[in-house]
Amino acid sequence: MCSSPRGYRGEVTLTDQDRAVLDIAGRAWAGPGAKERAIRERLGISPTRFYQxxxxxxxxxxxxxxxxxxxxxxxxxxxxxxxxx
Structure with a gap:
């Protein structure tokens, strides 16, 4: 269910991308389109993939x-x- 890899002892660990997704989701955005632009620029993925x-x-x-x-x-x-x- 999670896209994160298994760590050394089998525990699930967050990837850099996972942390970036959470960071973007947790921020307040100034205007329309700013969040979508940040998703494309910072993560290099579509907003649809971001929400998935x-x-x-x-x-x-x-x-x-x-x-x-x-x-x-x-x-x-x-x-x-x-x-x-």
Whole structure:
């Protein structure tokens, strides 16, 4: 489920890309298009792929340990959207 590699002792570890995805997701953005531009420039991926990776990270305990405020906020948002569908 997580795109992260296995570490030395078999534990899941976050990649640099995973940490960058969480960093971008946790920031406030000034205007429309700024976040999408940052995704393309910093990560070299499409916004669609960014959101796929981010969604997988929301279920990753390592992501929760790394960025608990961001992960919990986005989990609440995701759960709210799921219940309204």
């Amino acid at each position: 990776l981010l969604n997988a990270l929301l279920d990753d305990p390592e992501a929760l340990a790394h960025a608990p405020v961001t992960v919990n906020r986005l989990r609440r948002t995701r759960d709210t959207h799921r219940t309204t569908r």
